[in-house]
Amino acid sequence: MLDVLARLGRIGIGILGHIGRGHLLLLSILGGIPLLARRPRLLIAQIYAVGVLSMLIIAVSGTFVGMVLGLQGYYILSQFGAEQTLGVMVAASLVRELGPVVAALLFAGRAGSALTAEIGLMGATEQLSGLEMMAVNPIKRILAPRFLAGVISMPLLAAVFSALGVMGGYFVGVGLLGVDDGAFWSQMQTKIDLHEDVYNGVIKSLVFGFVCTWIALFQGYYATPTSEGVSRATTRTVVHSSLAVLGLDFILTALMFGD
Amino acid sequence: MTSVSKPLVKVRDLYFSRGDKAIFEGVDLDIYRGWITAIMGPSGTGKTTLLKLIGGQLRPDSGTIEVDGVDVHRLGSGDLYRLRKRMGMLFQSGALLTDISVFDNVAYPLREHTGLPETMIRKLVLLKLEAVGLRGARDLMPGELSGGMARRVALARAMALDPMMIMYDEPFTGQDPISLGVLVKLISSLNDASRLTSIIVSHDVEETAQIADYIYVISRGKVVDQGMPDQMMNSDAPWTRQFMKGLPDGPAAFHYPAPELEKDLMGRS
Numbered sequence: 001m002l003d004v005l006a007r008l009g010r011i012g013i014g015i016l017g018h019i020g021r022g023h024l025l026l027l028s029i030l031g032g033i034p035l036l037a038r039r040p041r042l043l044i045a046q047i048y049a050v051g052v053l054s055m056l057i058i059a060v061s062g063t064f065v066g067m068v069l070g071l072q073g074y075y076i077l078s079q080f081g082a083e084q085t086l087g088v089m090v091a092a093s094l095v096r097e098l099g100p101v102v103a104a105l106l107f108a109g110r111a112g113s114a115l116t117a118e119i120g121l122m123g124a125t126e127q128l129s130g131l132e133m134m135a136v137n138p139i140k141r142i143l144a145p146r147f148l149a150g151v152i153s154m155p156l157l158a159a160v161f162s163a164l165g166v167m168g169g170y171f172v173g174v175g176l177l178g179v180d181d182g183a184f185w186s187q188m189q190t191k192i193d194l195h196e197d198v199y200n201g202v203i204k205s206l207v208f209g210f211v212c213t214w215i216a217l218f219q220g221y222y223a224t225p226t227s228e229g230v231s232r233a234t235t236r237t238v239v240h241s242s243l244a245v246l247g248l249d250f251i252l253t254a255l256m257f258g259d
Numbered sequence: 260m261t262s263v264s265k266p267l268v269k270v271r272d273l274y275f276s277r278g279d280k281a282i283f284e285g286v287d288l289d290i291y292r293g294w295i296t297a298i299m300g301p302s303g304t305g306k307t308t309l310l311k312l313i314g315g316q317l318r319p320d321s322g323t324i325e326v327d328g329v330d331v332h333r334l335g336s337g338d339l340y341r342l343r344k345r346m347g348m349l350f351q352s353g354a355l356l357t358d359i360s361v362f363d364n365v366a367y368p369l370r371e372h373t374g375l376p377e378t379m380i381r382k383l384v385l386l387k388l389e390a391v392g393l394r395g396a397r398d399l400m401p402g403e404l405s406g407g408m409a410r411r412v413a414l415a416r417a418m419a420l421d422p423m424m425i426m427y428d429e430p431f432t433g434q435d436p437i438s439l440g441v442l443v444k445l446i447s448s449l450n451d452a453s454r455l456t457s458i459i460v461s462h463d464v465e466e467t468a469q470i471a472d473y474i475y476v477i478s479r480g481k482v483v484d485q486g487m488p489d490q491m492m493n494s495d496a497p498w499t500r501q502f503m504k505g506l507p508d509g510p511a512a513f514h515y516p517a518p519e520l521e522k523d524l525m526g527r528s
Contacts, residue, residue, distance in 0.1 A: 133343055135340040
């Protein structure tokens with residue numbers, strides 16, 4: 001019995017230590033962000049690596065998700081004779097939920113895992129220690145630009161995902177299934193609210209970008225400096241980020257749209 | 260080798276452990292200015308850890324480490340970073356940044372810390388690379404270098420800010436005889452030409468003894484012997500003799516601690 005309690009206690013202390021280290025790392029990263037104003041090139045290079053290089057997977061996925069939404073939405077709405085509202089359904093689903101959430105899941109898999117592997121390998125090959133001994137703070141120089149790049153890129157990627165999703169839904173609904181072109185856009189224009197839908201979606205994707213990038217950098221920075229350690233850390237990044245995104249989505253949705 | 264002066268690095272009563280495992284249990288040593296001091300001992304004795312403690316990357320459990328009269332572990336991060344600009348470190352792997360070229364690696368500390376114009380940085384980098392014989396390799400990426408070349412580039416980078424001392428972490432490990440000869444010569448000549456103080460952590464007895472002015476041998480968390488290379492090579496102390504001559508058995512047992520073989524064989528798995 002005491003053994004079980006002791007083990008539970010150790011696990012609890014381990015988790016709390018983990019959370020504490022994560023927050024201290026975050027504080028150090030945030031402390032490094034003002035320096036980026038003086039060296040914007042560092043940030044731009046990372047926005048390219050984290051954001052631009054994720055565009056393809058986001059664009060293709062967004063288009064297909066929109067097409068599926070158009071197809072499924074049409075079959076359901078046409079049963080009630082409401083297929084003219086297909087544009088609203090596609091756009092609301094994408095802007096409120098699927099855009100931020102699926103884009104964040106893809107971001108965690110594509111960019112988050114890459115960040116963890118990169119930072120983890122920099123640790124394993126002593127590059128981070130090397131920077132420290134050159135009197136360069138690796139948290140400010142390496143982690144901070146990647147963090148800000150993730151936070152900036154995520155809402156933009158979610159926007160691209162949603163925009164191409166709407167186009168995918170339009171192609172299937174209007175182009176293939178014969179929904180009226182004017183109704184598709186005008187219904188969308190009338191019903192989609194800038195504050196209620198678009199801003200809330202942007203807030204969600206900002207939160208997801210913040211959390212996914214934080215998790216990826218934390219896992220990379222504290223990865224065991226072996227090939228197995230980096231591999232495990234990369235897996236943890238994807239798993240933890242995905243769970244965090246889905247959990248936070250529920251909380252944010254309840255806060256934003258709940259009565 | 261210059262005459263004995265005040266030590267640049269003073270380690271006093273150093274204790275350090277990782278988890279339950281004690282790494283250092285009361286280490287005292289001095290690193291004299293202008294000398295090449297070797298810290299030797301078998302793998303796993305914490306030699307690299309000692310360099311990280313001197314560089315302030317790790318904190319001791321107790322004891323003090325002074326570099327140039329300053330207690331490293333009492334410094335705030337700003338002062339510690341300022342001190343590190345005067346300390347170079349050559350990592351075992353070279354620790355070059357793999358996404359930038361040889362030139363940019365050597366230029367890195369200059370660009371980070373000096374604010375010099377790019378034309379001046381170019382000249383300085385080329386001079387540093389010339390000193391290690393790799394001016395012609397400036398456009399190569401780290402992945403294109405051999406192990407020995409990577410260490411020479413790392414040495415040029417460690418020298419970039421003209422530090423007062425350089426710490427070498429196992430500089431000779433895994434090198435072919437030619438690279439080994441080049442590194443031995445470079446470390447020795449750079450120490451003399453640039454009036455450096457060098458600390459070499461190594462278990463390569465022959466190469467290290469060739470260039471070291473003073474040797475400390477550490478084992479099981481303590482300094483077990485110290486002296487000039489000649490004294491150490493001819494030492495009668497059992498531990499030093501075993502280490503310097505590479506004897507397979509002695510105070511450092513051949514066998515890892517284990518129960519008696521007979522008991523082990525007859526026991527259940």
